[in-house]
Amino acid sequence: MLESFARCGELGKEWARVRRVVQEADVVVEVVDARDPYATRSIRVERLAKVLGKPLLIVINKADLVPKQVLDEWKSVLEKEHPTIYLSVTKRLGTRRLWKAIKKLSSSRDYVTVAVVGLPNVGKSAVINLLKGRHSATTSPLPGYTKHPLTVKAATWLKVIDTPGVIPMGSEEELIVRGALRPESLEDPVPAAMKLVEVALSRDRGVFEKTYGITSKDPYRVLEELASRRGFLLKGGELNVEEAARALIRDWQSGKLVFYSKPSDYSLS
Ligand SMILES: Nc1nc2c(ncn2[C@@H]2O[C@H](COP(=O)(O)OP(=O)(O)OP(=O)(O)O)[C@@H](O)[C@H]2O)c(=O)[nH]1
Ligand SMILES: [Mg+2]
Numbered sequence: 001m002l003e004s005f006a007r008c009g010e011l012g013k014e015w016a017r018v019r020r021v022v023q024e025a026d027v028v029v030e031v032v033d034a035r036d037p038y039a040t041r042s043i044r045v046e047r048l049a050k051v052l053g054k055p056l057l058i059v060i061n062k063a064d065l066v067p068k069q070v071l072d073e074w075k076s077v078l079e080k081e082h083p084t085i086y087l088s089v090t091k092r093l094g095t096r097r098l099w100k101a102i103k104k105l106s107s108s109r110d111y112v113t114v115a116v117v118g119l120p121n122v123g124k125s126a127v128i129n130l131l132k133g134r135h136s137a138t139t140s141p142l143p144g145y146t147k148h149p150l151t152v153k154a155a156t157w158l159k160v161i162d163t164p165g166v167i168p169m170g171s172e173e174e175l176i177v178r179g180a181l182r183p184e185s186l187e188d189p190v191p192a193a194m195k196l197v198e199v200a201l202s203r204d205r206g207v208f209e210k211t212y213g214i215t216s217k218d219p220y221r222v223l224e225e226l227a228s229r230r231g232f233l234l235k236g237g238e239l240n241v242e243e244a245a246r247a248l249i250r251d252w253q254s255g256k257l258v259f260y261s262k263p264s265d266y267s268l269s
Helices: 002-024 043-051 068-078 095-105 124-132 172-177 190-203 207-212 219-230 241-254
Strands: 027-033 056-061 084-086 112-117 150-155 158-162
Touching: 002 043, 002 112, 027 043, 027 095, 027 124, 043 056, 056 068, 056 095, 056 124, 068 084, 084 095, 095 124, 112 124, 124 150, 124 158, 172 190, 190 207, 190 219, 190 241, 207 219, 219 241
Parallel strands: 027 056, 027 112, 056 084, 112 158
Antiparallel strands: 150 158
């Protein structure tokens, strides 16, 4: 109970920091994860930008993990609400598109400040580095890595501000599926991992066979088999399913386990 109060306090502080940065910005760049742009967008941030009259660009990052056709589908869905581009920081694809889109939204200002916002782990700090052209902001496969806003000068006319990830509302299971919580923060990671397995199988029946060589379609069995394959054992030799649950969540968050959603999964096309 006390822990969850403390977490609420922390979240409140992080949101206040994001709010201040958005207030300061001329343009807001919202980064989302290409594997599920819909679940990784922050309606709260979008609403804030709207209320403050700031133009908002949606950047679908990690495009290397998803087929181009699906990226195009997401782009046309999201574009109904905000200008949208997709890119891959890892493959350094889409940098020119990003510069062009920022320029376009800056309405010929001489100096522009961009706030880079979004859920944890979507690649905000990575996008900052892409704009800067070298490593300036620290990135990590662990969600919740950036704790304080960081201003980086990307060009003589452009300042970009990295921000801590905005944690959306939702159950722990939902937040894990959205990549926003570290598995270590959960007392019992098994229900969240089972939910993740269920969603993964609904998107791609063969995903665990491709990734781990596991053919079972039963969520608990998938975790047991992963524990067995990785040699995660408790003292008595029993399978350590909790460790397998954490490993599976980590693989999802670091991009080793790949499945993706399409707009039709949300009845959006
Ligand atoms: N496959 C792939 N991984 C990426 C890409 N961009 C970033 N990542 C990875 O995603 C993870 C998160 O990136 P960060 O830039 O730290 O994410 P963030 O949004 O700043 O996260 P927080 O600071 O925790 O809010 C890191 O492991 C990155 O290497 C990309 O284009 N493709
Ligand atoms: Mg970061």
